[in-house]
Each structure stands twice: as C-alpha cells, then as structure tokens.
Amino acid sequence: MTETYKSMENPLERLVNESGKNAADVLCPKENCECVILRKNAAVLVERDGSKLALPESSLPANSLLPDDDTHFWHVGNMMDFENVGFSTTVGTTKYLSCADCDLGPIGYHDTTDPKEFVISIKRAKYRF
Template sequence: MDNSQQPGESTDRSDLVSEDGKNVKSVICQCCESKVLSPGSAVFAEKELFLPSMRKKNGLSNAEGSVDGDTLTGHWFVDDMFTFENVGFTNNVGSIKYLVCADCEIGPIGWHCLDDKKSFFIALERVKHV
C-alpha cells in the first residue's frame, strides 16, 4: 500500500468502504500489523479531529502546551469499544482518550471523547488496510 499520502489529503476510498459504508478490509496497525478492526465492523465517517503526532503511549498522556499533530477527516467509527480487536486507551487528556495499538502502544490511531460514551474514531491515515 502506498503510504505517500499527506495528512488531510483526499483519497479514493472505494476500495476501503462498502456500499453500506462499512470497512471492506481488516484495519491493522502501521507499525506491528496487529488487527484493530475486522472487516464490516466499522462505518466510514467524515469528522475533523486533531490527533497528536504518532509516538509511544506514555508520550501521549503527558502532553502539555502545544502539541504537534494533524487534523484528520476520514475515520472508521464504532459505537462500542468491544468492537475493537486490539486497541488501548491513553490516560485522560482533558475530556479525550486517545486510541493506540494495544500490542505496540504506538499512536494515537484514534480518538474518544469522554462526553460521548458511544463514539470511537480510528483515523484512516494512521492505520493500514489488508
């Protein structure tokens, strides 16, 4: 898969999203290839979310002041945290918990606001699809 796409760039997602809006392929970690979501378990959603730059889990929860990162718009949405195959959560950063790979703890690959218990987002640009 070509990973040369820049953050925020639009891409043809027809090979990733089914007619009913669900993920066609498995969603896996870019670093260790651990499975995050099974095919058909998430719905494509366009929502602007800021995610800090990728790093180990302990570097995310202690972020203070201005943080480097990207505003991303293409995400896989799930409404139940038990839908994930392998995902970890950072400590609270304000009202946000960032989602990381449960195996290698690299992230954030996604975002969860504590104010909405049924909204979990995985950024398409932070994962691979196989």
C-alpha cells in the same frame, strides 16, 4: 499483503464497501506490527474533527507532532467492537487510542462526552484485503 492509505489509488473507494463499512481489516500502521485493530465490516466511515488527534503540545517534541488534517475516521459505537486497541488516560475529554501490541499512537480517540464515539483515523492505519 498490507497497504497504507497513502499508497492506494482512490483510497475511499477501495476502503469503503457498499454498506459504508470498512472493506478490509484495519491494522496497526507500524511497519513490523500486524496487530488487527478492527475486523472487516466492523466500522462505519464518518467525518470528524481531526484536531482531536493532536496531543497536548507539552507531551511531544515539536518535530514529532503529527498533522491533524485527518477528517475521515472509522467509527464504532462500543469499545468491544475493536479487535485490539489501547486507551490512554483521559486528557480533557479525550482518551487517545493506540495499538494494543506495540503502543503506537495516537491512531484515534474516544470523546468521553459521547459514550458511543470511538474513532480510528483512516490515514493512521494499514489495510489487509
């Protein structure tokens, strides 16, 4: 059974283990997609600028833009730490991350100015405990 961030009571307490890592598998947020993005204990919770998740205005209709108030992210330092993730072409200094199976995204980003900065929004995922 999977759960979304929004459906959890005290999500930060449930999602982060005593080591500061993800306490559950991180999955694609799409309802019928079960793609595993990160395995349990693979990433560390960090705070980052959520505005980097906003795509350039011209790429999406105004009514489909996602809020950029996310500040909590799962961080890995190597792209090989992901189980399944897709990367966009570089836009400015950002590569957007998406589900490798269904292409839903952005679910996170890679800041190309920092080769060890790969993050997935905790709100743009579902979880399997």
